[in-house]
Amino acid sequence: xxxxxxxxxxxxxxxxxxxxxxxxxxxxxxxxxxxxxxxxxxxxxxxxxxxxxxxxxxxxxxxxxxxxxxxxxxxxxxxxxxxxxxxxxxxxxxxxxxxxxxxxxxxxxxx
Amino acid sequence: xxxxxxxxxxxxxxxxxxxxxxxxxxxxxxxxxxxxxxxxxxxxxxxxxxxxxxxxxxxxxxxxxxxxxxxxxxxxxxxxxxxxxxxxxxxxxxxxxxxxxxxxxxxxxxxxxxxx
Numbered sequence: 483x484x485x486x487x488x489x490x491x492x493x494x495x496x497x498x499x500x501x502x503x504x505x506x507x508x509x510x511x512x513x514x515x516x517x518x519x520x521x522x523x524x525x526x527x528x529x530x531x532x533x534x535x536x537x538x539x540x541x542x543x544x545x546x547x548x549x550x551x552x553x554x555x556x557x558x559x560x561x562x563x564x565x566x567x568x569x570x571x572x573x574x575x576x577x578x579x580x581x582x583x584x585x586x587x588x589x590x591x592x593x
Numbered sequence: 594x595x596x597x598x599x600x601x602x603x604x605x606x607x608x609x610x611x612x613x614x615x616x617x618x619x620x621x622x623x624x625x626x627x628x629x630x631x632x633x634x635x636x637x638x639x640x641x642x643x644x645x646x647x648x649x650x651x652x653x654x655x656x657x658x659x660x661x662x663x664x665x666x667x668x669x670x671x672x673x674x675x676x677x678x679x680x681x682x683x684x685x686x687x688x689x690x691x692x693x694x695x696x697x698x699x700x701x702x703x704x705x706x707x708x709x
Contacts, residue, residue, distance in 0.1 A: 524700040527698070
């Protein structure tokens with residue numbers, strides 16, 4: 483059965499810290515891996531990764547895919563309170579290109 | 594620019610009552626449309642998706658149904674709500690790229706449904 487596992491499930495840090503969130507997967511016919519940020523209600527898109535070893539960056543956030551290890555990490559440097567959110571990982575897989583979602587990592591950044 | 598509207602934001606309904614949640618997308622044509630449910634402490638569960646008018650695929654057997662009467666309108670319904678239908682419901686849309694892979698999903702702001 484296809485699955486996506488995120489770790490840790492929750493994390494509390496102080497402003498200015500750097501955090502690394504993990505997403506590992508076991509799926510058939512991997513196509514892409516996506517990261518979303520869910521602050522209050524609607525998840526918003528962060529990154530889509532398809533190629534191993536190529537880092538995607540957006541400001542203080544970056545992500546990289548390791549197809550050998552079947553995993554991805556999301557890095558946030560110099561965290562701010564506005565980074566507090568649930569970070570969701572999803573993997574697109576299979577011939578029907580279904581999205582399989584992880585449970586998310588709840589990040590709290592304290593001032 | 595594209596926008597997605599989902600309503601209502603919150604809903605409290607008694608067990609056994611009907612349900613209708615509506616979602617509309619503006620600024621794009623022929624979108625793929627999705628209904629997800631997010632229970633507390635769980636990830637997103639895909640309920641239904643649609644690639645065109647009248648075309649609905651159900652991912653899990655349940656007490657709910659979906660309809661797509663117009664290209665950019667997606668409705669989630671139930672004839673009789675159960676306690677287990679409580680949760681956070683999200684509508685989303687995506688556009689298929691030229692290469693046939695899914696583009697990213699754009700989500701509505703969600704409906705918090707409480708069945709009492």
